[in-house]
Amino acid sequence: MKFRVDRDVLADAVTWTARTLPTRPPAPVLAGVRIEADATGVISLSSFDYEVSARSEIPAEVSEPGTVLVSGRLLADIARALPHKPVDVSLEGTKVVVTCGASRFTLLTMPVEDYPTLPQMPELSGTVSGDALTLAVTQVSVAASRDETLPLLTGVRMEIEGERITLLSTDRYRLALRELTWTPATPGFSAVALVKAKTLIDVAKSLGAGGGLVNVGLSTGSGLDLIGFEAGGRHTTSQLVDGDYPAVRRLFPDATPIHAVVPTQALIDAARRVSLVAERNTPIRLAFTEGQVVLDAGQGDDAQASEALEAVLVGEDITVAFNPQFLLDGLTALGTDFVRLSFTHPNKPVEFTGQESLDGEDSSDYRYLLVPIRFAG
Known part of the structure; x- marks a missing residue:
């Protein structure tokens, strides 16, 4: 096997193919990347761990077709470290030689005949x-x-x-x-x-x-x-x-008698600030009243924080408490200017949906349901 390939193309393909290689492979050959050079000028790089397979095809100048199996992570490290010059790869006996400019690396091959057959791409x-x-x-x-x-x-x-x-x-x-x-x-x-x-x-x-x-x-x-x-x-x-x-x-509620609308980024920023005092596994509380929501965390002799934001509330006043990270995950995932929080009861899951304006309709394309944390008082 012998071929010449662009350095960036090789590094990109090897890195992508090797990304799913198991850290502790059940068989040594599964730590390898299979390289197949075709006479048509295509190089196929493959990896497989019996669950996930990856195959990348790149163009190259193939002098001698052939197939080898080498350590995937090592090849990826080498490819990324090479200078920006054409890369020559050749099989010499039981070793693969990688040459690029003044750099030369020699890699041991693994028995390619022991490598499992990759599953076919489904129709x-x-x-x-x-x-x-x-x-x-x-x-x-x-x-x-x-x-x-x-x-x-x-x-x-x-x-x-x-x-x-x-x-x-x-x-x-x-x-x-x-x-x-x-x-x-x-x-x-x-x-x-x-x-x-x-x-x-x-x-x-x-x-x-x-x-x-x-x-x-x-x-x-x-x-x-x-x-x-x-x-x-x-x-x-x-x-x-x-x-x-x-x-x-079926966990999504059929009807929500109470809902609140808050600017998404403002709520994210406030939640991040207030949650700074929230110890591990302690909630952040959101108290909704007409025209505002007050976020607070910490109680008793612990550090405490609170912040008020403008909000539109439809229905009765309501207070809920959430895991701060789960709250931030949902708000960040929305990607809309405003978030609508829809409630049925302070201890029942709260539905988060996005909307583009304060008084607009919410979108049902993305729905995030979060179970609140029960709190005293």
Whole structure:
């Protein structure tokens, strides 16, 4: 194997392909990146850990086709450190030699025949705007659980019905729902999948950030349930999370007799300031009365803080308390000038939605439901 490639192109591709490599691989070969040089002038770089696969294709001047397996993280570190000159890669015996300008590195190869076969990208199910996908995933993933002992809740439920995708996530303390449109490959396409939140986050950052279209492929009921994403010569697949996701949609209230509207950024800033005195696991309280909301934290002999903001209140006065970080997560994810908080009872979940003006209608595209913390007094 022998090829020449642009340094930046190589560094970018290797870094992207190696990003999902396991820290403690169950088999040594799974720490490797498989490099295949094709006579057509295309280099394929692949990684796989039996759950998530990644493949990147880049152009190169291929003198001798071939396939090798080398340490992915080491190759990524080397590629990023190389000078900005063309890179020559060649196989010499059992070693891969990387030369760039006056720099020369020698890497040991791993047995490529022991490397598992990557799963095929599922058949195209539809396409979605990269920007729309990135925003939706960012908004929903804040509510996904980080607790690996509850694998179901570390996933994002994806419900596809025709031209609409609904993403749902919960960690039992909050619930996020985001709806977006896409273009299905076949009209009336319908599917449900549970995708690892960290996989979606990675896809949004690495494939959706370019602003183009992202191809999505979904394969269910065939023994190996997979979801695949492709954009710009990069493909990634992930096994779906197995299990029945809880029926969380019913948690959204049918009616909310009380609601308040507050400028979003002002509430974020005030919550950050007031929460400075909130000890770990202690809440921040929001007291809504006509024309204002007062935020306060701390009590007794502890440090205390309070701040008042203008707010519009419809309905009775109400006071609720939240985990400060969960409150900030929801407010930050909204991305609108104003936030509407809809209440049924001080101890019942509060729904956060965004709206563009103080007296406008709220949008149901993104809904964030947060369970309040009970407090004395």
